Amino acid sequence: MPTASSTDQKIATALVVGAGTMGHGVAQLLAMHAVQVHLVDQSDEFLQRARSWIADNLDFMVALGELAENRVAAILGKINFTTDLTGKLAEAAYVLEAVNEDFGLKRRIWAILGEKSAPEAILASNTSSYDINELAEGVAHPERIVGTHWFHPPQITPCVEVIPAAGASQANIERVMDFLTGLGKVPTICRSAPGFVANRIQMALAAEAIALVEEGLATPAEIDRIVKTSFGFRLGAYGPFEIIDQAGADTYLGIYQYLHAKLGRAHFQPPRLLAAQVKAGRLGLKSSAGFYDYGPGAADAMRRDRDRKFYARLKLVKKEWQK
Ligand SMILES: NC(=O)c1ccc[n+]([C@@H]2O[C@H](COP(=O)([O-])OP(=O)(O)OC[C@H]3O[C@@H](n4cnc5c(N)ncnc54)[C@H](O)[C@@H]3O)[C@@H](O)[C@H]2O)c1
CATH class of the missing domain: 3.40.50.720 (NAD(P)-binding Rossmann-like Domain)
Incomplete structure (x- = not known):
């Protein structure tokens, strides 16, 4: 051998x-x-x-x-x-x-x-x-x-x-x-650090889903359905930073501020990096720059790209959800 x-x-x-x-x-x-x-x-x-x-x-x-x-x-x-x-x-x-x-x-x-x-x-x-x-x-x-x-x-x-x-x-x-x-x-x-990248994000998501059940706000089945048909649907096409850029950094910041004030939990503390982006006017697609830079016409191109990807995905998953 x-x-x-x-x-x-x-x-x-x-x-x-x-x-x-x-x-x-x-x-x-x-x-x-x-x-x-x-x-x-x-x-x-x-x-x-x-x-x-x-x-x-x-x-x-x-x-x-x-x-x-x-x-x-x-x-x-x-x-x-x-x-x-x-x-x-x-x-x-x-x-x-x-x-x-x-x-x-x-x-x-x-x-x-x-x-x-x-x-x-x-x-x-x-x-x-x-x-x-x-x-x-x-x-x-x-x-x-x-x-x-x-x-x-x-x-x-x-x-x-x-x-x-x-x-x-x-x-x-x-x-x-x-x-x-x-x-x-x-x-x-990835740099070697506890949980690397994906599990830091995945575990944070699971912790919040579990907390919602513990608080009696939704059942596991309801949460799974909401996640799969909302941002879970988008995640196969766009990562979190692309999604922030599409939604608007200012909108995200506002949500963090409200959740932190109401729920008082450390993980909803408005991230400093996000606040800095907003301060610098880097709001995402609507201001031509966010976590990514967008040239002229980029917002329209991105919207078409998004629609193409989403309609293709919708065909694949619709049948699963209609069962
Ligand atoms: N399960 C997942 O979804 C997942 C995803 C990504 C990473 N991981 C990681 O992958 C690793 C394996 O996880 P898993 O889910 O396959 O675990 P598992 O329990 O299904 O399998 C582990 C295997 O290792 C064998 N084993 C234990 N001691 C051994 C030894 N001395 N010599 C030879 N074989 C031995 C066990 O008999 C068992 O078959 C873990 O580090 C886990 O964290 C798991």
Whole structure:
């Protein structure tokens, strides 16, 4: 078997440790892109479970017309289901740690990854929240440590947050970005900090939704319906800053001021950055500049772009909501 050190920079072999909710999906996607994968878990029972999840996913892709039936066996054949972490590590050019979100467990796995992997292999964690520098502390060759935070279900969801450790080399960051792009993902580099980007936002949203239920203002089903049909509908097309620019920074500021005065909660404190934008007259589309700059005609172009995207999305989701 070739070792990672005998291969060039192309990632042909990967190892995923933790064949659970995330690990099996990542292994599936890698295998679909002809990457040889060692999928490692602690017992044959977990590996059997992962194998049947992947087989089911692939069969359903065939049923949906997303995959040719004659590819299924070859994809499954790319995955070696194994409990032998230490024996297989040296073969992998990309190693993803995807065990449970338990700091002590991850540290124990990382000690093994550091010791047994090829020195030039990319070492990554799928952690949702831990600082990659803390997880990988003491691991040799820090230039190869680049976290890759995949989103559930990883075989489908486009985003991967790429989190370089403090010592990661630019060449390895680029190598990870190229690898993920080649897998059809949309990777974005994030600084290593608790929760990175997406989970800070996602957890803030969930906390407020839960608070609304606790206060007796709406049921979970009512909140889910409102979110999906309102700003959730828009979020697949526009991120929060694009939406602020469309709505108007002054309007947002006014809402924060009212909510903060009425509800008194720290997270509704009008953000200083937003207040500065308003003071500078950067209100968004209506003033030709906001978080983004808009040239002449940009507001009209943006409105047409928005309508095109929204009507296309509306067709896709309308049937779901009318059930
Ligand atoms: N579930 C999600 O939606 C999601 C999304 C993004 C990131 N994550 C992160 O991905 C990681 C994995 O989460 P998950 O949801 O897949 O967890 P999970 O509990 O579904 O799977 C974890 C797997 O790790 C295995 N494992 C535990 N100890 C092991 C060991 N010593 N050797 C080999 N395998 C071992 C377990 O047997 C299990 O199969 C976590 O860090 C989590 O925070 C999860």
